[in-house]
Amino acid sequence: MIAHSTWNFEDPDLVSAIDELPLWSAPFGQALLDAVALKPHLQVLDIGSGLGFPALQLAQLLGPTSTVFVLDPWQAALTRLQLKMDQYGLSNVRIASGVAEHMAFEDESFDLITSNNGLNNVQDLRQAWSECRRVAKPGAQLVLTENLPGTMLEFYSCFKSTLSELELTEYLPAVDSHIHSKRKPIEETRQIIGESGFKIVQEKHGRFIMRFLDGSAMINSFLIRLAFLPSWKGLLPEERQDGVFEKVETALNAKAAEKGELDLTIPFVCLDCRRL
Numbered sequence: 001m002i003a004h005s006t007w008n009f010e011d012p013d014l015v016s017a018i019d020e021l022p023l024w025s026a027p028f029g030q031a032l033l034d035a036v037a038l039k040p041h042l043q044v045l046d047i048g049s050g051l052g053f054p055a056l057q058l059a060q061l062l063g064p065t066s067t068v069f070v071l072d073p074w075q076a077a078l079t080r081l082q083l084k085m086d087q088y089g090l091s092n093v094r095i096a097s098g099v100a101e102h103m104a105f106e107d108e109s110f111d112l113i114t115s116n117n118g119l120n121n122v123q124d125l126r127q128a129w130s131e132c133r134r135v136a137k138p139g140a141q142l143v144l145t146e147n148l149p150g151t152m153l154e155f156y157s158c159f160k161s162t163l164s165e166l167e168l169t170e171y172l173p174a175v176d177s178h179i180h181s182k183r184k185p186i187e188e189t190r191q192i193i194g195e196s197g198f199k200i201v202q203e204k205h206g207r208f209i210m211r212f213l214d215g216s217a218m219i220n221s222f223l224i225r226l227a228f229l230p231s232w233k234g235l236l237p238e239e240r241q242d243g244v245f246e247k248v249e250t251a252l253n254a255k256a257a258e259k260g261e262l263d264l265t266i267p268f269v270c271l272d273c274r275r276l
Ligand SMILES: C[S@@+](CC[C@H](N)C(=O)[O-])C[C@H]1O[C@@H](n2cnc3c(N)ncnc32)[C@H](O)[C@@H]1O
Pocket: 025, 029, 047, 048, 049, 050, 051, 052, 053, 054, 071, 072, 073, 074, 077, 098, 099, 100, 101, 115, 116, 117, 118, 119, 121, 122, 123
């Protein structure tokens, strides 16, 4: 057992490594970790590992007989992941910088592939699945989570009605294709998986609610400003953005006033697959 007799709780690197898990990633990751078959001596690949959740957790659940490869093109995230690995004292994690569409791994390398909201973020989904098939051993388990088209439907319905009220209906199709590009209907995902030489053995649907006092709290929250607002704004030309999101915020505030809070629904699925 790796034991530190004295942890230095004033060490900023240790503190940053402790303070690591975004609430957004947690419900997806919990579903994924619940679905993984824990066995000794696994070669594991986690796709779209980002800052290391849930891959670093999985590496600890499996212990030192297994090795977890983390794959992501985001260099700064991998640097932080390395810091956490060092702080945790993990020796069974290997960092791979790159994309799922072109992996630098031998054929039939992995017993288990995981991806927590990762595979659904790649540029070329079919190519990524084809690579997964190539690097997975026959019979390998692949577990992924992704959010579904109804994600934040409360926001999108306000956004669309605001665009209509402002006579910006020409941008409504862009909103729909944005939703489609980010969150594929489950039927499409099932089809890609089937055509890529995998079989779904279990499909678990879940949902969680992101609660905010109102639209202003939501629009100004860090997660929304960081990961959502820029792409929502990008659906409109710059000269048309003015005032639209203020109006959406007002509409969301009115919606929240009816109920006493603004609830955003996040439906997601956890797919447990086998490589044929
Ligand atoms: C929503 S984040 C998920 C991060 C982490 N797994 C979690 O649960 O918090 C999606 C991740 O996919 C990565 N990504 C984007 N394109 C990718 C690609 N083509 N191949 C592999 N990973 C990719 C991003 O850099 C990002 O870290």
